Amino acid sequence: MDMTHRLERQTARPIRVMVADDHPLLVEGVAAVLATQDDIELVCKACDGHEAIASYERERPDVVLMDVQMPRLDGIAATRQIRRHSPDARIIMLTMYRGDVQALSAFSAGAQGFLLKSMMRSDLLSAIRHVFAGKHWIPQSIAKVMAEHMTDEALTGRELQVLDHVARGKTNKLIASDLGITPETVKAHIKNILLKLKASDRTHAVILALRRGFMQLSLEDGDMDIEYAPAHTARMLSASRGTRLWRG
Amino acid sequence: MDMTHRLERQTARPIRVMVADDHPLLVEGVAAVLATQDDIELVCKACDGHEAIASYERERPDVVLMDVQMPRLDGIAATRQIRRHSPDARIIMLTMYRGDVQALSAFSAGAQGFLLKSMMRSDLLSAIRHVFAGKHWIPQSIAKVMAEHMTDEALTGRELQVLDHVARGKTNKLIASDLGITPETVKAHIKNILLKLKASDRTHAVILALRRGFMQLSLEDGDMDIEYAPAHTARMLSASRGTRLWRG
């Protein structure tokens, strides 16, 4: 894939862009926007982290647009892995939210740019060109949130683990037995969590952690206490005549 | 049942579609997909609920793609208002999540279709054609979640209000003074919430409410942690219409 000796044009060859996102419609939108620019070329797409890594190694794009939340392997991990093999990879993270933790981990993973999905097409193009030129691109809103929490202490791994159990509604005693430690230790962790997040209680701590990107609502495919009721499904389907389902 | 039921494409007038979404890139994606179909025509766009209502009255599209979460006025409310003036309006809700509450409120608001943003372009086209033909369109994953909670009791307006304060980390005593009631009443409400949501404690209740779409994490406005989703059933909706739940 060396075009270095192609000197027909003195104009720069187009910026080769790859997009990794599990939302096909958004990928279509990005493709449509990029198609209007003659100095930018969309060379490949991926819909999860593993695909993104493989596609990057194969296509070696100039700039990667990487969604933070993707199935199987998230964008942060994919970014880290790509940058480990290709330290000069230029990656722009796409996200819906402004969680500062995601932003921070994205940059520590090696991303140079950040884009909110609510941004306009001009922002997308500017971000691509800036990052391609070796600059960084950080939306004001994200920079502000990052700055606000710059001095905050980060939660440790164990604290995140405890917080996860807290979010599942478990008591300290239950968490303790799950983690193989004593309830007193759980209390110590929660005490630190409340202090670091400036939360008033465990519920508030979970909400703040969700807001700031420490945790995600992994609601897809209910895990813990949800039971299915096929009878209900049948009744509901028969109740809505003319309703069409797919992938039945 | 099979492809013989595929809709005719050489009809005289194309299906006139409007899309309302605050994510420009996704709108671009929808536009790009629709542009490939000669029986579908994208006639206008809107980026919030008010715009959607105004644009609908002006353009009278055949099918509306409406995002659930939009600034200023959400898609459910916009759908309800459009259907109040135009009972034959055909509206497909777009959403990121599978919260059953959103789905139910969308249908009680008058929507005929539901689409996850992670769906493929073929799903988008099928949904438009089916809804245009007067049928319903419900992804199986959403139908399943809806069916699971079909028999569940809905939270009342007061319970949602209490739950909101709980999510902000307030104690029962604080919630009581905020709502002008006694702590005992707050406890009674929370007791009902835990019972209805089958939650083990208040933290669990908040998480389940978020997962099921009773509430939404609002990450846009800094001072607001939580915003309400429109409520559960038609009864619920009529009950809560007078009281602005999303705080003020």
Added chain:
DNA sequence: CGCCTGCTCACTCGATCGGGGGACGGCCTG
């Protein structure tokens, strides 16, 4: 008119939580 629902309030009681203090070993880093 009764019936049901939602909202309100009251009481007890045991379990849990949150805040305060301190302590110990392991690990990394300067």
Added chain:
DNA sequence: CAGGCCGTCCCCCGATCGAGTGAGCAGGCG
């Protein structure tokens, strides 16, 4: 090596919570 952070554990104690049980009052509806 000293200092720091992390994870573990322990104490006390008041505040809070969740469960159980009961009840009164308003409004909608058959």
